[in-house]
Amino acid sequence: MALYTRVSGSVGVITLQNPPVNALSAAVRQGIVDMMDRALSEPEVKSVVICGQNGKFCGGADIKEFGTNMSGPALIPLIDRIESAAKPVVAAIEGIALGGGLELALGCHYRIAHSKAKLGLPEVSLGLLPGAGGTQRLPRLISIPAALELITTGRHVTAAEALQLGIVDKVTDRNTLDEAVKFALSVAGKSLDLHRISTNPCPHPPDVDAVFETAMQRVRQRARGALAPVACVQAVRAAATLPYAHGMERERELFKGLFTSGQARALQYYFFAQRAVGRWSTPGGARWDTSKPRPVRRAAVIGLGTMGRGITVALAQAGLSVVAVETNEKQLTEAKQGVSDMLERGARRRGVPPALDKVIYSHKIQAVADVDLVIEAVFEDMELKKAIFQQLSALCKPGTFLCTNTSGLDIDELAAQTQNPELVVGMHFFAPAHVMKLLEVVYGQKSSPQAVATAMQIGSKIGKVSVAVGNCRGFVGNRILKPYLEQAFFLLEEGATPELVDKVLEEFGFAMGVFRMSDLSGLDVGWRVRKAIGLVAPEALTGPYARVREGHRYSPLGDLLCEQVRFGQKTGRGWYQYDKPGGRVAKPDPWLHRFLEEYRAQHGLVARRIDHQEVLDRCLYALINEGFRILEDGIAAGPEDIDVIYVLGYGWPQHRGGPMFYAGMVGLNKVLERLEHYHQVHPDVPNLQPCSLLRKLVASGSPPINKWREVIKKPHSQL
Numbered sequence: 001m002a003l004y005t006r007v008s009g010s011v012g013v014i015t016l017q018n019p020p021v022n023a024l025s026a027a028v029r030q031g032i033v034d035m036m037d038r039a040l041s042e043p044e045v046k047s048v049v050i051c052g053q054n055g056k057f058c059g060g061a062d063i064k065e066f067g068t069n070m071s072g073p074a075l076i077p078l079i080d081r082i083e084s085a086a087k088p089v090v091a092a093i094e095g096i097a098l099g100g101g102l103e104l105a106l107g108c109h110y111r112i113a114h115s116k117a118k119l120g121l122p123e124v125s126l127g128l129l130p131g132a133g134g135t136q137r138l139p140r141l142i143s144i145p146a147a148l149e150l151i152t153t154g155r156h157v158t159a160a161e162a163l164q165l166g167i168v169d170k171v172t173d174r175n176t177l178d179e180a181v182k183f184a185l186s187v188a189g190k191s192l193d194l195h196r197i198s199t200n201p202c203p204h205p206p207d208v209d210a211v212f213e214t215a216m217q218r219v220r221q222r223a224r225g226a227l228a229p230v231a232c233v234q235a236v237r238a239a240a241t242l243p244y245a246h247g248m249e250r251e252r253e254l255f256k257g258l259f260t261s262g263q264a265r266a267l268q269y270y271f272f273a274q275r276a277v278g279r280w281s282t283p284g285g286a287r288w289d290t291s292k293p294r295p296v297r298r299a300a301v302i303g304l305g306t307m308g309r310g311i312t313v314a315l316a317q318a319g320l321s322v323v324a325v326e327t328n329e330k331q332l333t334e335a336k337q338g339v340s341d342m343l344e345r346g347a348r349r350r351g352v353p354p355a356l357d358k359v360i361y362s363h364k365i366q367a368v369a370d371v372d373l374v375i376e377a378v379f380e381d382m383e384l385k386k387a388i389f390q391q392l393s394a395l396c397k398p399g400t401f402l403c404t405n406t407s408g409l410d411i412d413e414l415a416a417q418t419q420n421p422e423l424v425v426g427m428h429f430f431a432p433a434h435v436m437k438l439l440e441v442v443y444g445q446k447s448s449p450q451a452v453a454t455a456m457q458i459g460s461k462i463g464k465v466s467v468a469v470g471n472c473r474g475f476v477g478n479r480i481l482k483p484y485l486e487q488a489f490f491l492l493e494e495g496a497t498p499e500l501v502d503k504v505l506e507e508f509g510f511a512m513g514v515f516r517m518s519d520l521s522g523l524d525v526g527w528r529v530r531k532a533i534g535l536v537a538p539e540a541l542t543g544p545y546a547r548v549r550e551g552h553r554y555s556p557l558g559d560l561l562c563e564q565v566r567f568g569q570k571t572g573r574g575w576y577q578y579d580k581p582g583g584r585v586a587k588p589d590p591w592l593h594r595f596l597e598e599y600r601a602q603h604g605l606v607a608r609r610i611d612h613q614e615v616l617d618r619c620l621y622a623l624i625n626e627g628f629r630i631l632e633d634g635i636a637a638g639p640e641d642i643d644v645i646y647v648l649g650y651g652w653p654q655h656r657g658g659p660m661f662y663a664g665m666v667g668l669n670k671v672l673e674r675l676e677h678y679h680q681v682h683p684d685v686p687n688l689q690p691c692s693l694l695r696k697l698v699a700s701g702s703p704p705i706n707k708w709r710e711v712i713k714k715p716h717s718q719l
């Protein structure tokens, strides 16, 4: 709803009231219509200010209303009504003016923003375009190239940048409403002709066609199949080429196409999923709203390889004091330089001083004695980690949380090395750790609610989306990755090439195909894990048992490549070839193709033609099947957790919502039917055997994803 007051005698103030972000729900829209009518009809009122309660102007359309029977006044005529008003209307922007919120402000004649406000048209990240005149008014106000950039990226801008771009008329550090009222008093009675944006011409750059062509190329390249960025360019083009009314028709037409699309549903699901994972719970009864974190002022990182350095940077940039420990002197010297460089680069980008003084380096593990939390980030070797946890338990002050950055080893086994296993949790970062948004917080059997809550809180403090997950080999992300990788290897054995598999996955929207991704992360990482669990016995690399482990099909292809020291980008050779070790551009490698042919011949495998659909089905459905197993085992509390992990950590296309959402979109019965088919063809591959939760969901009538938890009925369900 909206509140109306009159201040300073002649200014009507309309306050949007819809916590937490004053989204434009039906009631708010109705409130604005009613209060505008009142302000315009009161003869004493000479000007109007629109603001939002609780320091937030407006977070845009109410996303929760999408997909429901929307009622109440439409936004476009409401904004038009404001713009055509005979009295000046001033938007007082505090906190946020996003999406429909900014469009509302663009309908006002003037905009005053607080210096801390953020403005933007982020609809593209919800699979939409600014559909209340934003694509037509913004280019008229700030030029086509600037509007294209903001609308196609959905980027939020600061008030200072908004002033520079011309989105706002004034920025203030003072009380925004007071300033807006003063401003409204000063413009009362003045001509509004130049301030009705829709009536202004759209300024044309001389090379307007080239501007749109370049923009279209850029968005198509980045969009990975997403529709909204392309439609955004088309809508802005209408602003450049058509009169306002016709431009609005084009905007509406494009908006309608997006609004009902599966991509918009997926992206809006993903928006809420990211927030849902913050309301975590564990089977042991720890919960986001009842488990209190302990403050962490000083943290330590043990092991300054790539991961340890990234974690150190992430912590220091968030203002935490870090003791960075590396016992290898040479590595320590390199790490000091590496961390300082990263801190300086990051600071330059953010326009702040580098947090160099936040990090103290030491080559002695004893330096951790006084910290509140330790993150161990040494080599992925259980014996080494166990030894470190024994040392930490003896060295650290009582109550210090002991965390491990393992990507899949047993948290309980590590906790068992310590005197206080309740203080042990996993904090699984993703490389590069100072950049990637995802953190898996892994609770063990004995992790205390406070330890989990503290790790989750540190995660959000350093800007990560933290997802609480249970303890099993690979946790959620890497556990799901395994059957996906396995299918990709099997497809090579059966006749595919890395190029074919990657092409299909990249066309689906993955940031990188599975083989390019393996080359980037290093083939040796998985190899070491497989060796540790006894899968890579040298005598089993050839001969009749090379392709069998524990009675099931196994592909030693990855192991054979590692035997040749083909570790991927780092060695300049992997599934592809690179121009040098560390090279980034993957090129098909004739050696690899010959190697595959020889391998098939050696094992009596006859290459067949594999079509795109089979690649997609087998890789994705094997992955999704494991996702259902994870839900069944209670390792993830809900499908949202898996989806957020997969989008943020593994390059799953956001516009497909995540693997579990995708399964729902495809149809659970279809996923089940395809898995049954492929399992019949490959009975020696247990990962293709449909999991019983999937069968149960199908038997329950394939409920929508937000009802799955009712079928899972795990004790820590959040629904």
Ligand SMILES: CCCCCC/C=C/CC(=O)SCCNC(=O)CCNC(=O)[C@H](O)C(C)(C)COP(=O)(O)OP(=O)(O)OC[C@H]1O[C@@H](n2cnc3c(N)ncnc32)[C@H](O)[C@@H]1OP(=O)(O)O
Pocket (backbone or CB within 6 Å): 020, 021, 023, 059, 060, 061, 062, 063, 064, 070, 075, 096, 098, 099, 100, 101, 122, 123, 126, 128, 129, 130, 131, 132, 272, 275, 276
């Ligand atoms: C036929 C229809 C015609 C319509 C034509 C006009 C079309 C307009 C399109 C739009 O305006 S789409 C919406 C555009 N706005 C956004 O994308 C903003 C989304 N929100 C955010 O980015 C953030 O929430 C925030 C506003 C920057 C605040 O971030 P913060 O970290 O402070 O809090 P959160 O945890 O993210 O959010 C708090 C709470 O609020 C809910 N919420 C946020 N925005 C909206 C919204 N626009 N509608 C409904 N609910 C919203 C959010 O879900 C959180 O609640 P939860 O219960 O924890 O999930």
